[in-house]
Amino acid sequence: MSDYQKIVVGTDGSKSSLLAVERAAKIAAAFDATLIIGCAYYENKDEASQTLRQDSVTILGDDTAQKNLAAGEEAARKAGATKVEQAVRPGTPVEALMAIVNESNADLLVVGNRGINSLTGRLLGSVPADVARQSDCDVMIVHTVS
Template sequence: MSTYQKIVVGTDGSKSSLLAVERAARIAAAFDATLIIASAYYEDNEEASKTLRQDSVTILGDDTAQQNLAAGEEAAKAAGATKIEKSVRPGTPVEALMGIVNEHDADLLVVGNRGINSLTGRLLGSVPADVARQSDCDVMIVHTVD
């Protein structure tokens, strides 16, 4: 098994996403890897309304995304991660996560399972399913909601 050097985890500030951050932080601590906590945001309501999928929290503006990253960093430190970076990017959660993974040449992407088993997720796709299909690195989908 290869070791992970760079792990990206997505957060939207929700309790579910913070559970994914904690899991990713434990893995990062175990591998002495860099944990990159990532968040997407929409620049305005018009951009947010263009998405058909509503399985993730709609984050408007960079300020809210930065607050979510700060909460994620606290959770990651509490779970044992020591090498932590933060990255925020405008766009849909899938676009932002894929951009951040590629930008950092990540070995592992960790996301929560919210939306994967919903009717909308089954019909239109979900963030976890879409990133799993698109990612060139390993993807871990953490069971964060029933």
């Protein structure tokens, strides 16, 4: 296994996602890696309602996403990360995270476990399970909710 150079972590502004950001930041600090905090957003209510999932927070508009990223960066820096970048993409959380991972050639993707054990998550999929299946890099699912 080689050292991680680029780590992507997703946030939706929730307490659960900020726990994943903190864990990713600690790993980034240990490896002196770049931490890229990503956030997805829906451009309008119709798009959000068509793709709404129980395990994801609906973020309408780029402004809310930018606020979530700022909170994520603050948490990451408090946890010890020094090389922090932000990335925001329209679309579902899975689409956005996979785009960020692929564009940045990330070595590790960190996500929280929210939704993975729910009935809906088991039947329809969840963000953590879907990115784990689609990702070409290592995926770490952080236990952020019971």
